[in-house]
Amino acid sequence: MPELPEVETIVRTLIPRLTARRVLAAAFHAPRVLRGAPPPNLIDQVIRQVRRHGKHILLDFDHGTLAIHLGMTGKLLFNTPPNPHLRASIVLEDATLQFEDIRQFGQMAWNKNLENQGPDPLEVSGPEFRARLKGRKVPIKTLLLNQTFLRGVGNIYADEALFEAGIHPRTPAGKIGRTRAERLLEALRQILKSAIRQGGSSISDYVDAEGARGAYQQNHQVYGREDEPCPRCQAPIKRLVLAQRSAHFCPRCQRF
DNA sequence: CTTAATGTTCCCCA
């Protein structure tokens, strides 16, 4: 469920409910949810800040930071009824934050090292983006999914941005010229910002921390639209597999 | 029964 716009939306709904709250109890019900060293005692610690870093949600305490990654099916919700997919709970003074995750690809980690993450696509400059593409032979779609290249882009927004920029997903990243690279970055920015404004994409069961669905799925031009007509030229949208992920594209609008 | 799903990491091989 979570790419940059979904995580940003979740963080925005968490901020008013978590900031300055004291932890009364914390429990990790599924052992695999916690990666790395267990966090120190969180009881009586106060959440000072809630931030997004790529696809990570960061809860800052005075003595360190809890990083939460939602994986594919993770959700953060308040005061939900008992549920078999509950993986962790953080009890606060006025509510309980619950981490539910069907597939258990999500993780929580204390003071996670995020140095290896690439720049945020909403902040990276054009020249830096172009410099990072230089010399790379990987298909651009594969590179966009690599969090050490850019942090926050996932399968939906990679496909949508490549369509908007008119770039074939299999194009070797380093062969994208200056103009097309600028167009790709601009498409990413515009699409991510627009998706944030609409609360992200709810294609199956994604909801923010208030339980609200996003609406950006209505703007998807190619993602999940195999065999449907291209909104620009009517040619059927095609799907291919790159890095074991589906890539949706228009064979006429997106050339090498 | 098979396939695919908003993700990441690790291993093998060229």
Add this chain to the structure above:
DNA sequence: TTGGGGAACATTAA
């Protein structure tokens, strides 16, 4: 070092 392919992790739905 780069990059391609595949497996693994775990669960559900079509």
